[in-house]
Amino acid sequence: MIVLDLAEIKALMDHMAASNLTDFVYQDGQTTFKLAKKSNLPAATSSVDVRPVAATTQSKKVLKAPLVGVFYTSAAPDEPPFVKVGDVVTVGQTVGVIEAMKMMHEVKAEQAGKVTQVLIGNEQRVGFDDPLFELD
Structure with missing residues (x-):
C-alpha cells in the first residue's frame, strides 16, 4: 500500500518535469497511483490520478x-x-x-x-x- 502526502506527490511531479519520463504508474493490490506528463503542456500542468487508499494500522x-x-x-x-x-x-x-x-x-x-x-x-x-x- 502506498501512502503519499501532497508534498511527496509534488516532488514526484517535479522529478517527472525534470526528466524525459512521461508516465509513472504504481499499483499495489487495489491501489493505483498514476502520473502522466502531457507533451503539449508545460510540466507544471501534469495530471495526477490518485485513487482512495484504505487506512492502515x-x-x-x-x-x-x-x-x-x-x-x-x-x-x-x-x-x-x-x-x-x-x-x-x-x-x-x-x-x-x-x-x-x-x-x-x-x-x-x-x-x-x-x-x-x-x-x-x-x-x-x-x-x-x-x-x-x-x-x-
Missing part, C-alpha cells in the same frame, strides 16, 4: 534526501547497492550517496527499519526531502 517510514544533487545507489558503478528491498537498515547506516557541488555526500539512515521499497533510481536527480526509501 502500520505506518510507513520514509528516508528522504538531505540535500539537492544526483543520487547514487552504490559507491561505484561496479559495486552492489548500499541497500535493497528486504535489507534491514540501522540509524547511521549509509544508504546512498548524493553528488552535490562536485562533492560526494553519504546519505545516512535517520530511522531504522526494513526496506520495503526503493523510491529512486541510480543517478537520478533529487531535491531536498525527496523520498528515497520506504521502511517498515
Whole structure:
C-alpha cells in the first residue's frame, strides 16, 4: 500500500518535469497511483490520478534526501547497492550517496527499519526531502 502526502506527490511531479519520463504508474493490490506528463503542456500542468487508499494500522517510514544533487545507489558503478528491498537498515547506516557541488555526500539512515521499497533510481536527480526509501 502506498501512502503519499501532497508534498511527496509534488516532488514526484517535479522529478517527472525534470526528466524525459512521461508516465509513472504504481499499483499495489487495489491501489493505483498514476502520473502522466502531457507533451503539449508545460510540466507544471501534469495530471495526477490518485485513487482512495484504505487506512492502515502500520505506518510507513520514509528516508528522504538531505540535500539537492544526483543520487547514487552504490559507491561505484561496479559495486552492489548500499541497500535493497528486504535489507534491514540501522540509524547511521549509509544508504546512498548524493553528488552535490562536485562533492560526494553519504546519505545516512535517520530511522531504522526494513526496506520495503526503493523510491529512486541510480543517478537520478533529487531535491531536498525527496523520498528515497520506504521502511517498515
